[in-house]
Amino acid sequence: MARVPVKLVDWNEIVEWSRGLAGRIKESGWTPDLIVAVSRGGFVPARLLCDFLDVSDLLAVQSQHWVEAARAAERAILKYPYRVDASGKNVLIVDDIVDTGETLMLARDFVEREWKPGQTRTAALQWISTVAKYKPDYYYIEVRDWTWFQYPWTRLEDITQFIERLAREDERLKHGIGVDALRAIFVEWYGVRPEDLGWYWDEALRRAVARGVLVVEDGVYRSRV
Numbered sequence: 001m002a003r004v005p006v007k008l009v010d011w012n013e014i015v016e017w018s019r020g021l022a023g024r025i026k027e028s029g030w031t032p033d034l035i036v037a038v039s040r041g042g043f044v045p046a047r048l049l050c051d052f053l054d055v056s057d058l059l060a061v062q063s064q065h066w067v068e069a070a071r072a073a074e075r076a077i078l079k080y081p082y083r084v085d086a087s088g089k090n091v092l093i094v095d096d097i098v099d100t101g102e103t104l105m106l107a108r109d110f111v112e113r114e115w116k117p118g119q120t121r122t123a124a125l126q127w128i129s130t131v132a133k134y135k136p137d138y139y140y141i142e143v144r145d146w147t148w149f150q151y152p153w154t155r156l157e158d159i160t161q162f163i164e165r166l167a168r169e170d171e172r173l174k175h176g177i178g179v180d181a182l183r184a185i186f187v188e189w190y191g192v193r194p195e196d197l198g199w200y201w202d203e204a205l206r207r208a209v210a211r212g213v214l215v216v217e218d219g220v221y222r223s224r225v
């Protein structure tokens with residue numbers, strides 16, 4: 001068992017899940033006039049929902065959720081609280097996943113308070129029902145066992161953070177190890193094989209080194225944090 005359960009989600013799954021989510025919205029008989037993505041995770045699903053639901057208006061609100069990949073989330077704030085007149089409109093607020101639920105609740109409360117739409121509803125591809133404080137109006141997949149869903153649009157960022165976490169928390173990296181041992185430790189922690197990550201693995205390692213979190217000398221990796 002991996003220490004941190006990670007599931008790599010691919011682009012085809014994102015299209016399939018977004019289409020499934022669009023189907024749920026259609027079935028309900030409710031039609032959005034405006035879609036609001038919760039940036040940045042909600043961008044791709046929101047754009048696909050525009051396509052699948054034939055909606056042309058797409059805006060975004062940026063949540064600054066101090067989330068580190070695969071770690072508990074802290075509090076969310078909205079970074080650019082701009083105002084829009086959404087009176088009389090049905091507004092659908094979209095995120096990738098509802099984990100604690102804080103982000104989507106925050107975005108919904110903000111839009112309702114400041115944009116004064118006709119009606120707001122919320123949607124997410126996934127809802128972690130066992131931990132979330134909030135259930136979106138629409139979701140496609142109910143998740144029960146907490147997992148870090150590694151979405152394809154944030155692969156480099158997440159893999160870099162995964163490596164950086166190893167550098168900070170795994171004692172073996174303090175002494176210095178070869179790349180094969182590093183790959184094995186990565187699998188131990190995350191259950192994901194570096195060979196399945198393709199060029200993302202090499203690029204993430206380079207990024208971790210460039211940021212000074214890891215040093216590499218003669219093929220030996222050592223943490224600097």
Ligand code: AMP
Nearest residue numbers: 041073098099100101102103147148149
């Ligand atoms: P929340 O805890 O519901 O406020 O989630 C905040 C944001 O963090 C989500 O919109 C995702 O972009 C990201 N996130 C939180 N938990 C996960 C998870 N288990 N897998 C992937 N992304 C996550």
